[in-house]
Amino acid sequence: MSLESVPPKYAQLVAELQRRIESGQYAPGSAMPSEHRLIEEFGVSRPTVVAALRVLRDQGWIDSRQGKGRFVRGRPALASLESARAGQVRMAGSEAAIAGEVLAAGVVDAPNRIRSLLDLGPSSKAFIRRRLLTTDGAPSELLSLWLPVDLAEGTDLTSAEPLQQGVREHLESRKGVKFDHVIEHIVARMPTSEEAAALSMSEGTPVLVVYATARDAAGQPLMVVDTVMPADLHELEDAYPLA
Known part of the structure; x- marks a missing residue:
């Protein structure tokens, strides 16, 4: 069950990063922007960025590779049907x-x-x-x-x-x-x-x-x-x- 209300900042960031992946701005296989770059671009705190990236990883939009960073996987097959509970x-x-x-x-x-x-x-x-x-x-x-x-x-x-x-x-x-x-x-x-x-x-x-x-x-x-x-x-x- 998802709760429809004004979402917290990290949820808004999740939505924007998903939009960029879907549009091809962040192509499958490419590296995600660094935490520092996302903090500067969106004017949010590091915990907000970390929380957003964790959600994207858990939902299958990105991968985390030890020592190399985070990489785009693309839109999960059931992304349109799955919402964060x-x-x-x-x-x-x-x-x-x-x-x-x-x-x-x-x-x-x-x-x-x-x-x-x-x-x-x-x-x-x-x-x-x-x-x-x-x-x-x-x-x-x-x-x-x-x-x-x-x-x-x-x-x-x-x-x-x-x-x-x-x-x-x-x-x-x-x-x-x-x-x-x-x-x-x-x-x-x-x-x-x-x-x-x-x-x-x-x-x-x-x-x-x-x-x-x-x-x-x-x-x-x-x-x-x-x-x-x-x-x-x-x-x-x-x-x-x-x-």
């Missing part, structure tokens, strides 16, 4: 590339749904890192990362500063875990009073909540990304091939 975007993107502030980072009593998604026992605690994301200076999403307490220990997720890496990359490098797949659930409900206040929502407006549970290859849940969005600002879209 909400959980994938939020796990891959650097926090520094998305405007927002950290509202909470610590251990709390886990809500029933989070305990269930993380396979935690009754009355278990979990680590939460919650950020309020903004678009053009206005609140747009409440994003919460939920992890088992032991998985959060020894990471930078406890810091009030924006994470420079994507959370997936950070956890894989710090904790040695390997993310394999994501299962998403989408819920429509009325916001809590805390959510409505943080998102500056008008009375009577519902929210869309996307729960993206990241698991390893054995199916063990590693993290839940909980995204709360005002329903009047977002639209859900999916695309898939027919057999």
Whole structure:
């Protein structure tokens, strides 16, 4: 599921680089511009460029070759049908590339749904890192990362500063875990009073909540990304091939 709203800067950069590859400006087999050149041309930060190039690599538009740089592969066969899922975007993107502030980072009593998604026992605690994301200076999403307490220990997720890496990359490098797949659930409900206040929502407006549970290859849940969005600002879209 992709979330239709004003995209973060790295997503805008992804779209422009895809356009250049499709138009032939960046031909298959040619070297991609360096990070420094992209930073200068687009006036963005290095984390934004790194996040965009990571998405292009993961989607099959470019290759990374050790010691040689990044090279264009071309348009993937199913590029028109495949869009970045909400959980994938939020796990891959650097926090520094998305405007927002950290509202909470610590251990709390886990809500029933989070305990269930993380396979935690009754009355278990979990680590939460919650950020309020903004678009053009206005609140747009409440994003919460939920992890088992032991998985959060020894990471930078406890810091009030924006994470420079994507959370997936950070956890894989710090904790040695390997993310394999994501299962998403989408819920429509009325916001809590805390959510409505943080998102500056008008009375009577519902929210869309996307729960993206990241698991390893054995199916063990590693993290839940909980995204709360005002329903009047977002639209859900999916695309898939027919057999």
